Amino acid sequence: MVAATAQPAGDTKLLEDLVELIRISSTRLPPDVVAALDAAQRTEPVAQARSVLLKMVKNQQEAYARRSPTCQDTGTLIFEVDYGPAWRESQLHALVLAAVRQATAAGYLRANTVDSVTGKNITDNVYAGAPYVHFHQKDVPGLTVRIMQKGGGCENVGAQYSLPDERLGAGRDLEGVRRCILDAVVAAQGRGCAPGSVGVCIGGDRGQGYLESKKQFWRRLDDVNADATLAALEKRVLEEANTLGIGPMGFGGGTTLIGCKVGTLARLPASFFVTVSYMCWAFRRATLNVAADGTSTLSQ
Numbered sequence: 001m002v003a004a005t006a007q008p009a010g011d012t013k014l015l016e017d018l019v020e021l022i023r024i025s026s027t028r029l030p031p032d033v034v035a036a037l038d039a040a041q042r043t044e045p046v047a048q049a050r051s052v053l054l055k056m057v058k059n060q061q062e063a064y065a066r067r068s069p070t071c072q073d074t075g076t077l078i079f080e081v082d083y084g085p086a087w088r089e090s091q092l093h094a095l096v097l098a099a100v101r102q103a104t105a106a107g108y109l110r111a112n113t114v115d116s117v118t119g120k121n122i123t124d125n126v127y128a129g130a131p132y133v134h135f136h137q138k139d140v141p142g143l144t145v146r147i148m149q150k151g152g153g154c155e156n157v158g159a160q161y162s163l164p165d166e167r168l169g170a171g172r173d174l175e176g177v178r179r180c181i182l183d184a185v186v187a188a189q190g191r192g193c194a195p196g197s198v199g200v201c202i203g204g205d206r207g208q209g210y211l212e213s214k215k216q217f218w219r220r221l222d223d224v225n226a227d228a229t230l231a232a233l234e235k236r237v238l239e240e241a242n243t244l245g246i247g248p249m250g251f252g253g254g255t256t257l258i259g260c261k262v263g264t265l266a267r268l269p270a271s272f273f274v275t276v277s278y279m280c281w282a283f284r285r286a287t288l289n290v291a292a293d294g295t296s297t298l299s300q
Contacts, residue, residue, distance in 0.1 A: 013296075014095055014296075015102070017298070018095060018099035019103050021147055021287075022103040023103060023106070024286045024298055025285060026103070026108045026109060026149060027067055027068060027070060027108065028060070028063070028300070029070060029283060029300075030220075030283065030284075030300035032222050033258070033281075034057070034060065035222070036222075037057050037195075040258060043254075044248075044254055045254055046247060048251050049248045049251055049252060049253025049254070049255060050253070052248040052249055052251060053248050053255060056248070068107070069107075069109070070282045070284065071151060071280075071284075072110060073110070073112060073153065074108075074109045074110045074112060075112075075150045075152070076130070076131075076132060076149070076152075076155065077125070077130065077132065077147065077148075078131070078132045078134075078147070078148040078150060078214070079131055079133040079146065080134050080136070080144075080145070081133060081144070081146075082137075082138050083137060083138065083144075084138055086141060086292070087143055089135045089137075092143075092145075096133055096145075097126050100124070100126055100131050101126055104123070104124050104125045109125055111123045111124070113130045115127065141292035142289070142290060142291055143289070143290040144287065145287070145288045145290075146218065146286070147284075147286055148217060148218070151280050153192050153280060154280040156191070156192065157184070157187070157191050157192040157278045158213075158275075158277045158278050159183075159184040159275075160206060160273060160274070160276070161274040161275075162271070162272065162273055163176050163272040163273075164176065165180065168180065174229070177200070177233070177262075178233060178236065178240075180274040180276065181200055182237065182240060182241060184198065185198065185244065185246070185256060186244060186246070188246075188278060189246060189250050190248070190250020190251070193281055194246060194248055196257060196259075197217065197221065197257060197259030197261070197279045197283060198259070198260050198276055198279075199215070199263075200260070200262040200276050201216075201264070201265060201273075202262065202264045203273065204266070204273060204275070205267075206273060206275075208265055209265070209273045209275030210275050212275070213277040215263065216277070217285065219261050221283075230263075230264070234260045234261060235260075238257055238259070238260045241256045242254050242256050242257060248281075259283075285300065
């Protein structure tokens with residue numbers, strides 16, 4: 001039984017839009033992800049790997065047709081909210097929580113939030129740190145809400161390195177960064193539900209590094225980094241990862257990654273962190289835009 005939550009007056013339409021945002025994200029993969037999986041299954045040279053990829057493509061088609069989650073692990077819910085002068089953070093936070101409760105009750109999300117001390121299941125997915133909501137105030141009118149659903153399996157295989165790293169022979173340069181990224185992919189060995197995507201942050205402190213590495217997942221798989229040096233690094237890592245023979249779900253083959261995105265942050269002279277976050281093949285994200293006149297659009 002999901003507890004009723006009082007809503008601020010006049011927010012019914014936005015609440016409906018937020019529930020629909022969650023439904024779309026949970027039940028339909030973005031077009032760039034679908035295209036990457038489809039292309040991979042058509043070119044994959046290993047029969048067993050090709051079969052796995054085909055099942056992934058068919059699974060997401062069936063999930064959307066049935067309005068059911070693409071994956072049984074509906075993941076940590078990460079929201080990014082950019083709001084204009086007409087909105088209040090407290091108002092929007094209440095609406096996001098209410099939308100999560102309604103989406104859970106409707107079956108778009110599974111009740112997979114757990115109290116870390118007692119092990120108790122939180123049946124409406126609203127608890128300490130769940131969902132994870134980042135707010136950004138802006139001066140222009142309108143509202144943008146983005147959602148990312150990050151499964152536990154792929155979260156488990158993220159990694160952070162401090163350069164230099166003697167084990168990898170990795171120095172404080174882009175060659176060292178490349179070695180760290182590929183080491184994280186090798187260490188995963190298909191766990192985290194490959195083929196996956198890696199989001200990477202060069203620099204920052206330990207906390208900022210993980211946040212920035214996950215921000216890379218807002219980028220489309222088919223985009224090109226505006227920084228030519230980073231674009232070349234992304235391309236090389238993607239190509240080399242797909243020669244490792246790990247393949248979908250670790251069954252072998254030529255499709256270990258479908259994406260590599262790299263960002264940077266400033267660092268202190270004493271620190272050089274390379275942070276690698278991993279996203280599973282069920283790469284779920286969606287965006288709600290609300291114009292100043294209240295017109296709303298959903299996109300992926």
